[in-house]
Each structure stands twice: as C-alpha cells, then as structure tokens.
Amino acid sequence: MFGFLRSYVMIAVTVVGGAAAGYSEAQLLSFVWLGQGLLGVLLLWGWNDLADRIRSGDVVMDLLRPQHPVVYFLAADLGRAAYAFLTRFFAPMLVGALCFTLYVPQRWPTYPLGAASIVLGVVISFGCRYLVNAASFWLMDSRGVNLVWLVCSGLLAGLYFPLRFLPEPLLLLIWIGTPMPSMLQAPLDVLVERDGLTGQLAIVGGQIAWAAALIGLCFLVQRRAERKLVVQGG
Amino acid sequence: MSERSEGAPGTRLTPYWELLKAQVRGQASYRASFWLDMVGNFALLGGDLLTVIVLFQVTPSLGGFTRPQVLVMFALGMVAFNVADLAVGNIERIRMYVRTGTLDTVLIRPLGVLSQLLALDFGVRRIGRVLYAVTILVVALVLADVAWTPAKAVLVVVAPIAGAALFGSIFVAASAVAFWWIESGEIAATVTYGGRDFSTYPITVYGQLFRRVFAYGLGFGFVAYYPALVLLELPDPLGLPELTGWASPLVALVAVGLAALVWRTGVRHYRSTGS
Numbered sequence: 104m105f106g107f108l109r110s111y112v113m114i115a116v117t118v119v120g121g122a123a124a125g126y127s128e129a130q131l132l133s134f135v136w137l138g139q140g141l142l143g144v145l146l147l148w149g150w151n152d153l154a155d156r157i158r159s160g161d162v163v164m165d166l167l168r169p170q171h172p173v174v175y176f177l178a179a180d181l182g183r184a185a186y187a188f189l190t191r192f193f194a195p196m197l198v199g200a201l202c203f204t205l206y207v208p209q210r211w212p213t214y215p216l217g218a219a220s221i222v223l224g225v226v227i228s229f230g231c232r233y234l235v236n237a238a239s240f241w242l243m244d245s246r247g248v249n250l251v252w253l254v255c256s257g258l259l260a261g262l263y264f265p266l267r268f269l270p271e272p273l274l275l276l277i278w279i280g281t282p283m284p285s286m287l288q289a290p291l292d293v294l295v296e297r298d299g300l301t302g303q304l305a306i307v308g309g310q311i312a313w314a315a316a317l318i319g320l321c322f323l324v325q326r327r328a329e330r331k332l333v334v335q336g337g
Numbered sequence: 338m339s340e341r342s343e344g345a346p347g348t349r350l351t352p353y354w355e356l357l358k359a360q361v362r363g364q365a366s367y368r369a370s371f372w373l374d375m376v377g378n379f380a381l382l383g384g385d386l387l388t389v390i391v392l393f394q395v396t397p398s399l400g401g402f403t404r405p406q407v408l409v410m411f412a413l414g415m416v417a418f419n420v421a422d423l424a425v426g427n428i429e430r431i432r433m434y435v436r437t438g439t440l441d442t443v444l445i446r447p448l449g450v451l452s453q454l455l456a457l458d459f460g461v462r463r464i465g466r467v468l469y470a471v472t473i474l475v476v477a478l479v480l481a482d483v484a485w486t487p488a489k490a491v492l493v494v495v496a497p498i499a500g501a502a503l504f505g506s507i508f509v510a511a512s513a514v515a516f517w518w519i520e521s522g523e524i525a526a527t528v529t530y531g532g533r534d535f536s537t538y539p540i541t542v543y544g545q546l547f548r549r550v551f552a553y554g555l556g557f558g559f560v561a562y563y564p565a566l567v568l569l570e571l572p573d574p575l576g577l578p579e580l581t582g583w584a585s586p587l588v589a590l591v592a593v594g595l596a597a598l599v600w601r602t603g604v605r606h607y608r609s610t611g612s
C-alpha cells in the first residue's frame with residue numbers, strides 16, 4: 104500500500120521534467136520498492152532487546168558470556184537481517200516489478216557493491232540502535248532518545264523522500280554529519296546507479312567509516328556502562 | 338446510543354465524563370513524558386509536511402497542482418485524520434483487549450461498549466496534533482490566496498468534520514475485524530494510515546485502479562481533494578462536477594452507518610478468548 108502511494112507520487116514528480124534530482128522515473132520506482140524491501144532488513148524501528156534486558160537486569164547475564172556483548176548482539180542482528188532478507192526483501196520487489204517498470208542495474212560491479220552496502224547499512228543501523236538502547240543504562244525513561252531516533256531515522260535515512268531532493272549543502276551536511284543516510288539512502292543510491300562507479304565507491308567508503316565509528320562507540324559506551332553497573336551493584 | 342442506560346438525560350453521560358477526566362488527569366501527571374510526547378508528535382507530523390515541501394524542490398507541480406494548492410489538500414486531510422484519531426484512534430487497542438480478555442470487563446458494565454473503549458484510553462496528547470494540523474490549514478489557505486465566500490467558509494468547517502467522520506468509521510470498522518480475527522492490527526493500520534497518506538495528495542497522481550478503490554470505493558477522495566477544489570475554485574481534471582466537493586457529509590453518513598453495522602455485528606459475534 105505504502106509502496107504504491109510512494110510510487111505514484113514519484114511518478115508525478117518526474118512527469119514535468121522527465122527526471123528529478125538526477126533520477127529517472129524507473130530509478131525512483133526502484134528506489135521506492137528497494138526501500139520497502141530493505142526496511143525490514145535494516146529494522147530501523149522496534150528493536151528494544153538490549154533496553155529490555157537492561158530494565159529487567161538480564162543484561163548481567165550477557166556480561167558473563169565469553170563474547171563481548173556488542174559482538175554477541177551484532178552477530179544476532181546480522182543473522183536476523185539475513186533471515187529478513189530472504190523472507191521480506193523479495194515480496195515487495197516482486198509486487199513492484201509486476202506493477203511498475205523498475206530500473207535494473209546495468210553494470211556488474213553494482214551487484215557486489217550493493218550487497219556490501221546493504222550489509223554495511225545493517226551494521227550502521229545496528230550501531231545506532233545499540234546506542235539508543237544503551238541509553239537505558241543511564242536514563243530511567245529512554246522515551247526521549249527513542250523519539251529523536253524515530254524522527255531522525257525516518258526523515259534523514261531517505262525513507263520519506265530521496266535525500267537527493269534536498270539542496271546540495273544541506274544534503275552534504277546530513278550525509279557527512281549523520282549516519283542516517285548511510286543506512287538506507289546509501290544502499291539505494293548504489294543499487295539504482297544514481298552515480299558512476301567512483302560515486303558508488305565513495306558512498307560505500309563513507310559507510311565503512313560510519314560503521315567503524317559507530318561500532319567503536321558501542322564498545323566505548325559498553326565499557327562505561329559496565330563500570331557504572333559494577334558501582335550500582337556494589 | 339442510549340439502549341444500555343436509563344435515568345435522566347443529564348446523568349447519562351456522567352460515567353463517561355468521569356472516565357475521561359480520570360484519563361486526562363492520569364496522562365498529564367507525568368509532566369516530562371507528556372511534553373516530550375507533544376514535541377515528538379510535532380516532529381513526526383513535521384516530517385509529512387516536509388516531504389510535501391521537499392517534493393516541490395524537484396518539480397513545479399504535483400498531479401497538476403501547485404505547492405499552495407497541494408498544501409491545502411494536505412492540511413484538510415491532516416485535520417480530518419487527526420480529529421478522527423483524537424476521537425476514536427485508540428479503538429486500535431481493541432485487538433489487545435480481545436487478546437487479553439479485558440474486553441469481557443468492558444462488556445459486563447452497563448455502559449455502551451464503543452463509548453467505554455474510547456473513554457478508557459482518551460489520548461490527550463492528540464489534541465496537540467489537531468491544533469498543529471489546523472495551523473497548517475490556516476497557513477495553507479492564506480498561501481493559496483482563497484477568495485472567500487460564505488459558502489466556502491461553511492465548507493472549510495464542514496469538510497474536515499465530515500472527513501473525520503469518514504476516517505473514524507474506517508478506524509472503527511477496521512478495528513472491528515479483531516472480533517473475528519484476533520491479530521488484525523496490520524490490516525487496520527494499512528487502511529487507516531494508508532488512507533491518511535492517500536488523502537494528503539491530489540488524487541490525480543494515482544493510477545486509475547488504485548484511485549478508484551481508495552478515492553471512490555473507500556471514499557478518501559472526498560476528504561480533502563474535492564473540497565479543496567471547491568475552495569480553490571479549480572475544475573476537476575477527472576471531470577466530476579463542482580458539487581462533488583459538497584458530497585463529503587453524505588459519504589461520511591454512509592460510512593458511519595456501515596461502520597456501526599460492522600461494529601454491532603462484531604460485538605454480537607464476540608466470543609471471549611477465555612484468558
């Protein structure tokens with residue numbers, strides 16, 4: 104339903120000029136349906152596993168495991184994403200392909216780059232979700248953090264509209280300054296070949312930087328949190 | 338509405354009033370939470386508005402309409418949806434009540450089932466969203482430079498109310514599916530929120546089959562699009578006469594009737610889960 108709504112709006116956007124912000128109509132339609140398919144894989148919303156375990160105190164059990172909690176949760180999330188990819192990615196693509204003319208990647212390097220970009224998107228999404236959840240170590244009521252995450256992830260990840268529709272300076276600020284575009288907008292741009300090969304490589308490179316930074320931050324936050332837990336537990 | 342209660346007309350509403358007051362008091366007592374929710378709702382609504390504005394960054398017209406014109410449609414749809422959401426939006430929780438058995442407690446009380454459910458979870462925070470949507474509507478009408486007549490002044494009040502009644506009917510009917518099918522949340526959300534998004538854009542952008550189903554079949558075209566055409570004095574590119582803009586109360590009436598029928602059948606059909 105939402106895929107259809109967005110598709111028709113995107114078609115309407117390209118009616119006058121034939122293209123919009125460098126996307127052809129077919130590219131925009133692919134953007135919409137790939138976005139629908141990837142939404143469940145990236146899982147922007149509705150992940151409270153860590154926060155729930157912190158609230159209930161079960162998180163102590165995670166600390167007793169031989170693996171580091173960040174590694175443990177990341178592995179679980181990658182498994183979840185792989186399963187979601189198999190079960191939830193292809194149905195929207197099929198519906199989109201049957202009802203609209205989608206854009207099919209023309210260059211072979213797009214496929215491995217796109218796959219890498221999706222995996223990196225999952226890692227970045229996980230990093231953000233982990234940090235949002237970890238706020239529960241300090242805050243009794245993490246609703247504020249959750250709300251900020253909800254608003255930013257929907258708006259700045261490219262779900263409501265392709266971020267390329269924004270004026271250039273603002274776009275660069277969002278893309279370089281926040282991890283949000285690297286979650287959804289980045290793999291979508293790579294897959295619909297919005298840019299040349301160098302552009303695609305630059306996007307994936309930016310994703311690697313964000314993934315490394317966020318996972319590093321997760322380790323840091325986890326260490327600080329564990330110190331606090333010890334103090335609290337006596 | 339009065340089939341379950343007796344007594345003087347003045348006292349009939351007292352229990353609902355007390356339920357409502359208790360809800361408002363309860364929700365307002367967590368102050369930080371309350372304000373945070375208000376702010377968050379604003380931001381989320383702002384996202385939808387921003388989307389419309391950003392789309393016009395890359396195109397001069399959408400479905401044949403300019404930005405102020407589309408904003409009038411957007412705002413009419415928003416007001417209608419948020420009024421409905423304020424009044425009956427929490428009916429969505431019925432599937433939770435059915436699953437947990439809470440509905441049994443509601444059924445044995447000598448009050449109307451629907452009105453009880455609504456009063457039980459009245460969302461005070463949603464008032465903010467209505468005010469916000471009304472503000473957008475006022476700004477959009479000013480930007481679109483509407484030439485006011487008495488008839489249009491009536492329409493600008495009537496259309497959102499009728500639209501709200503239509504959305505409310507959809508909310509109730511879609512939620513009533515929970516009586517038959519306990520896990521019905523996805524369907525209900527798709528129809529209600531999908532309808533909201535549908536009605537915030539000119540219906541000329543949609544494909545023919547899609548438009549027929551949602552604009553005319555479910556009536557969403559009468560919420561914002563046709564009333565907006567009358568307010569803006571624009572002819573309908575799809576060829577329907579101007580009178581269509583005034584049809585929303587009629588459409589709403591039919592919808593309310595159908596929703597009431599579905600609801601009553603549902604309540605009668607209800608068997609407790611026994612949990």
